[in-house]
Amino acid sequence: MGRAPCCSKVGLHRGPWTAREDTLLTKYIQAHGEGHWRSLPKKAGLLRCGKSCRLRWMNYLRPDIKRGNISPDEEDLIIRLHSLLGNRWSLIAGRLPGRTDNEIKNYWNTHLSKKIKNQGTHHEKKSKEPRKRNSKNNNNGTTKKQEQNRAKTETKIHLPKPIRVTSLLMKRSNSFESNTVSGTSCSQNGIVEDDINGVVGKEIVDFPWSSDLNDHGCELGCESQLSTRENLFERLYEEYLQLLKKEEQKKEEREEEEEDQVKLDSFAESLWV
DNA sequence: AAAAAGCTCAACCGCTTTCTA
DNA sequence: TTAGAAAGCGGTTGAGCTTTT
Numbered sequence: 639m640g641r642a643p644c645c646s647k648v649g650l651h652r653g654p655w656t657a658r659e660d661t662l663l664t665k666y667i668q669a670h671g672e673g674h675w676r677s678l679p680k681k682a683g684l685l686r687c688g689k690s691c692r693l694r695w696m697n698y699l700r701p702d703i704k705r706g707n708i709s710p711d712e713e714d715l716i717i718r719l720h721s722l723l724g725n726r727w728s729l730i731a732g733r734l735p736g737r738t739d740n741e742i743k744n745y746w747n748t749h750l751s752k753k754i755k756n757q758g759t760h761h762e763k764k765s766k767e768p769r770k771r772n773s774k775n776n777n778n779g780t781t782k783k784q785e786q787n788r789a790k791t792e793t794k795i796h797l798p799k800p801i802r803v804t805s806l807l808m809k810r811s812n813s814f815e816s817n818t819v820s821g822t823s824c825s826q827n828g829i830v831e832d833d834i835n836g837v838v839g840k841e842i843v844d845f846p847w848s849s850d851l852n853d854h855g856c857e858l859g860c861e862s863q864l865s866t867r868e869n870l871f872e873r874l875y876e877e878y879l880q881l882l883k884k885e886e887q888k889k890e891e892r893e894e895e896e897e898d899q900v901k902l903d904s905f906a907e908s909l910w911v
Numbered sequence: 912a913a914a915a916a917g918c919t920c921a922a923c924c925g926c927t928t929t930c931t932a
Numbered sequence: 933t934t935a936g937a938a939a940g941c942g943g944t945t946g947a948g949c950t951t952t953t
Contacts, residue, residue, distance in 0.1 A: 654921070654947085676938060692939075693922065728941060743942070744920050 651685045655694050659684055663691055664699050697738045704736025708745055716742060717750060 651659070666682035672695065675688035684691060697703075708716070712734055719730045727739035727746075734742065 652923075674938085688938085689924090689940095690922075696940095697921070725942065739941075740921075747943095748919060 649685065650679075650687050650690075652690070655698075659686065660694070660699060663695060667695060667699075693740075697740045702736055703738065708737075708749075712737070713745075713750070716746065717754070720746065720750070 655663075662682050662684055666678065670681075675692040678684075678688055678691050679686045682691070686694075715734060716730060719733055723729050725743075727743040731737050731739040731742050
């Protein structure tokens with residue numbers, strides 16, 4: 639399969655993006671939408687390769703990106719999903735709305751892999767110490783950069799990116815369409831489709847267990863094996879939905895508090911005058 | 912105060928997968 | 933069916949920042 643040369647092209651900018659480039663890219667995508675990354679830079683007036691543009695947009699400029707520290711709940715979810723999916727960062731990111739695969743990958747490599755390693759060697763030790771580099775920062779333990787980013791984009795509650803899940807078997811049988819059903823479900827040929835909130839997504843996913851199932855043949859307890867794992871995933875997702883609910887509640891509470899504070903302030907001001 | 916060590920994360924690289932003619 | 937183009941993914945790198953000595 640051919641692969642066109644990309645960033646190696648002479649004359650293209652590389653390295654960190656400037657504010658001007660960000661603006662150009664954002665404006666172009668707002669006007670014309672995502673996609674056609676190859677031709678986008680030229681049309682947008684950018685001296686970047688399409689790949690670079692896509693990455694910048696996906697990992698940084700997209701409006702729905704959630705910035706700031708990974709919450710303990712999110713961390714927990716990442717760990718669970720990683721144990722389930724392995725290094726399938728984009729899949730994991732798909733379950734953490736507003737988080738990018740790159741961010742999760744970085745977080746895993748810098749924090750969680752060590753943490754889990756430590757837990758492996760010292761079971762009873764639970765690393766509660768805050769990140770060292772945050773000790774000099776503000777109260778919330780965020781870096782300046784993260785704080786700036788947080789200010790830019792208020793935390794939003796997002797619905798998870800819907801994904802379609804399929805096994806290796808499906809690739810062979812090629813009978814996806816006729817076997818899909820609504821809801822997270824499993825059909826006989828190993829297809830699992832995740833249809834969240836009635837939206838059927840576009841991503842096709844291999845689950846680590848699908849190959850196992852294939853190896854052992856589907857007749858022998860395939861459905862029960864699959865449904866057990868599927869249930870696990872479903873439970874996990876249920877937990878996550880609850881997490882989202884909680885976050886939403888917290889947000890509402892925060893907003894209420896802020897409102898109260900404003901009222902108090904204006905009341906205090908009126909007394910002062 | 913300065914140098915060294917450690918850490919983070921944006922960006923790049925190269926590969927695979929998917930799409931399309 | 934095939935091959936090229938496009939998109940997507942995971943691993944890796946390195947600049948810049950923080951912490952430690």
